[in-house]
Amino acid sequence: RMQAQIQVQRQDQMQAREQMQAKYYVSPKKADLAVRIAERERRILRGIDTRNGYSLYIGIPFCPSICLYCSFSSSPLGLWEKRVDDYLDALLLEMRACRDFFSPRTLHTVYVGGGTPTTLTPRQMDRLLCAVEELFDLSHAMEFTVEAGRPDSITKEKLEVLRAHPVTRISVNPQTMNQKTLDLIGRRHTVEDTVRAFETARSLGFDNINMDLIVGLPGEGIEEVSHTMEMVEKLRPDDITVHALALKRAARLALHMDEYEKISFQASDQIMERCEAGCSA
Known part of the structure; x- marks a missing residue:
């Protein structure tokens, strides 16, 4: 058989x-x-019963700033900072409705994404995660991810809040480890911020850390991608997720592509092979 x-x-x-x-x-x-x-x-x-189970996604639609390539429904935190608690009020109402709707089913995974969930203050994050534990049965959950995402939104205090709850996996997402590219795409953090956030998470006991990278970013060829992979490999994350740049209509980079005509966009087989080798190491 x-x-x-x-x-x-x-x-x-x-x-x-x-x-x-x-x-x-x-x-x-x-x-x-x-x-x-x-x-x-x-x-x-x-091992997942897809007929009788479900996964829970919780979206936090705020970011420190909006990246040049991003088309997600997210807004700069500075414009909405005074309304975040109102958003959480509405979110918790929806979570209660989901709890009632899915109560006969088994919860397999939880993913808190965005946007950037760590734009929440420690108090707000604690409120959200307490509500998840109160409303949902996590006894069969195989994974509980919080996408920390932007290094400039990650602090030791926020990571300590995550550790106080049954979060099993986080993401620290540099996208690139080239400062020139970070500045160009509107990510207002440094390469050093990424290293600091990752090392702080490790020091607090996080043993399942993912890092997201994007190939095909403006101005990046094989040398820049190799530099990123070398720096990420030194950190030894538990997962590396590599995305090829895909521009959607709502992204600022797509709307104003004429401003970036002189900048190359590369995602060659050589670049992808370098990423694959790094992920396999």
């Missing part, structure tokens, strides 16, 4: 590769990568 299952699985993989290449013109190398990732995800999801 096991032999038959393996054979069916191999046939499924071959069909998936063939369809990606024939219908979507995906290169053989990228089709192989997609199949490998799908198999990893299948193993992770194998």
Whole structure:
């Protein structure tokens, strides 16, 4: 029986590769990568009852500033700082409604994203996480992520609040470790801020830290991406998530592309191979 299952699985993989290449013109190398990732995800999801379970996403739509490439529904904290508590009031009402609606089901994962959740003050973050624990049964939750995100929003006090709750995973997202690029894309933090935030999280006992990177940022080629990968590899995060820059219509970079015509945008196979090597190390 096991032999038959393996054979069916191999046939499924071959069909998936063939369809990606024939219908979507995906290169053989990228089709192989997609199949490998799908198999990893299948193993992770194998123990999850998707029919009777659910995952909870909580959005915090505020950021220290809006990145040049971003099209998410997020607003600068400075414009809305006095209304954040009002937003949390409304959010908690919606969370109670979700609790009632999903009460027969099993909660598998919690993800607090944004925006930048760590734009919340320590008091506000504690209020939110206390509400999650009060309203939802976390006894079967396999992962509880808070996307700390922007290093300029991360403080020791905020991280201590996360440690006081059953948060199992955080993200510290530099996107790049090149200061010139950070300045260009409107991320008002330094490379040193990223290192400080990561090391502070480690010192407080966080043992599942992800870092998000973007390739194809304006002005970045293989040298800049290699520099980023080298610095991130030294920090030894538990996960690295690499995104290829995808501009949506609402992003400022897409709306004002003519202002950046002289800046190159690269996401070559060589760059992707460098990222893959770093993620596999």
